[in-house]
Amino acid sequence: MASQTCAYCYEKINPRAVVCPFCGRDLPSAPPAAPASCRFPLWIPLVGLTAATLTGAALLAAEFLRERRHWLD
Numbered sequence: 001m002a003s004q005t006c007a008y009c010y011e012k013i014n015p016r017a018v019v020c021p022f023c024g025r026d027l028p029s030a031p032p033a034a035p036a037s038c039r040f041p042l043w044i045p046l047v048g049l050t051a052a053t054l055t056g057a058a059l060l061a062a063e064f065l066r067e068r069r070h071w072l073d
């Protein structure tokens, strides 16, 4: 993608240009480099979810072992 064509005068222009140098009209700007989702670190809810799952599993396992000890008595 070395160049783009102006939608108004069809001259070849720099793809990063925001104004056509030939006809002077505003060009549709390129999308921003970073998507909006990249601003929020996704690992924070993932870590929280993993910690909650592990804690719940540990509590369930402890409860299960305690109950099983009653069965064996």
Ligand SMILES: [Zn+2]
Pocket: 006, 007, 008, 009, 010, 011, 020, 021, 022, 023, 024, 025
């Ligand atoms: Zn133009």
